[in-house]
Amino acid sequence: MQLDFFPSRTLTFYMAKMFIVRIVAMLAVLVLVLMALDLLGTSGEILAVEGNGQGELWTYVALRIPQLISRFLPYSVLLATLITLVTLNQNSEVVSMKAAGLSAHQVLAPLLLTAAVVSVISFAFNERVVTRATATLKAWEGNEFGPVPEDSGEQSNVYFTDGANILMAQRLMGSGEATRMEGVTFYRRDPQGMLSQQVRAERATYAAPGWKLEGIETFDVNAATSGTAEDMVVGETLSLQQIELDKVDADAQDFFELSRSIDAYEAVGRRTSELRAKWWHKISGPLSAFLMPLLGSIAAFGLARSGRLFVRAVIGMALGFAYFVVDNAALAMGSFGGYPPFLAAWAPFFLFLLIGETVLIRTEE
Known part of the structure; x- marks a missing residue:
């Protein structure tokens, strides 16, 4: 043996x-x-x-x-x-x-x-x-599958919570105050948690505070009516820091980068x-x-x-x-x-x- x-x-x-x-x-x-x-x-x-x-x-x-x-x-x-x-x-x-x-x-x-x-x-x-x-x-x-600028930091299909409301975007680009969104949908809820309004917008930019929507189509759920508007500010409690944190994609970050992202989440009391x-x-x-x-x-x-x-x-x-x-x-x-x-x-x-x-x-x- x-x-x-x-x-x-x-x-x-x-x-x-x-x-x-x-x-x-x-x-x-x-x-x-x-x-x-x-x-x-x-x-x-x-x-x-x-x-x-x-x-x-x-x-x-x-x-x-x-x-x-x-x-x-x-x-x-x-x-x-x-x-x-x-x-x-x-x-x-x-x-x-x-x-x-x-x-x-x-x-x-x-x-x-x-x-x-x-x-x-x-x-x-x-x-x-x-x-x-x-x-x-x-x-x-x-x-x-269209042209994407190099180092754009673009994210796709993201969503954020503003209290009971939800802000969704097909694309999220840029960083800091230059952050912008395209293909935006904002869902507003009433105090009972029921959906009261849906807002679709072509784009959104940081309004300090909140996010300014442009090219807007609205739908009021209670009245079952639709309308348009040039601009609207939503998500006043949705800060740039929260946006940066929510851009974290575990599959697109390496081991050490993801470790730093987790530490940043835990520092602000977010679920990790x-x-x-x-x-x-x-x-x-x-x-x-x-x-x-x-x-x-x-x-x-x-x-x-x-x-x-x-x-x-x-x-x-x-x-x-x-x-x-x-x-x-x-x-x-x-x-x-x-x-x-x-x-x-x-x-x-x-x-x-x-x-x-x-x-x-x-x-x-």
Whole structure:
């Protein structure tokens, strides 16, 4: 029995190389297929804008691919794990390793090490590439794929609360007193909380205090009458500081920037459960790749000629996809305050880590 956790250097590099090649291949296939399907539904909207052409399509592809890589890299690791382990099992290489005195954990060690490296690379890729691509793509989509000025800080589909009233905007641009909104809708409520008036405006600018609406169409709910006005000031309690805080997009900020945004929220007594859960998930999300060899390990053991190898592969795939379902559900619950943020981000990881270890130990016994 070998006392080292890793098998020989030759075997470690052999399995790691096989695993990496399959991860890259599965990721390329998934991204290519999903990107093609995405373009089928989006290319019409992009080309409908005057002046857009093939260059804008390639720009969309360049901004969308990082998001697809980030989202589907763990799936690729899961599929690559199953393919690698099934291949090793069918060729009786796992049996040879076990006969040489390797434990189940030692057989999986090269895959776990490779998956850990993939997790670190995924975290760095998310922080340096995906957040920037997401911010740019959301601003472009919010401008309906029209030209967006560089460094505009544009946000799309935002809403703010002014007491019981709600101010919504299709686009939010600028900073400080130069902040402006386009495609604005203001909902005014009566003291009983019932909607009393709806105001639509082409744009809104900061009026110190409040927000000056221009190009207005009004609808009075109680009288069921509509009208127009040149300008109107609403949201007197909606300060620039609140606007700046509400512009925070967790998906478009890196780990450290989001940490500073959360501190700013907490300093003014704002609710931070959703942002805190996504902050923790920036670490636990990439680490999901490390779990995949453990959850798919059931496909490595058992005799291939027993006829149950396919069933084992299906079980491994089911465990992997169950993790993603539970992870998304827990994150959603954390965003709504149902779970503490730390629990929402990390509970699925540790739960399936224990499940994977249990399956592996039972297999080894």
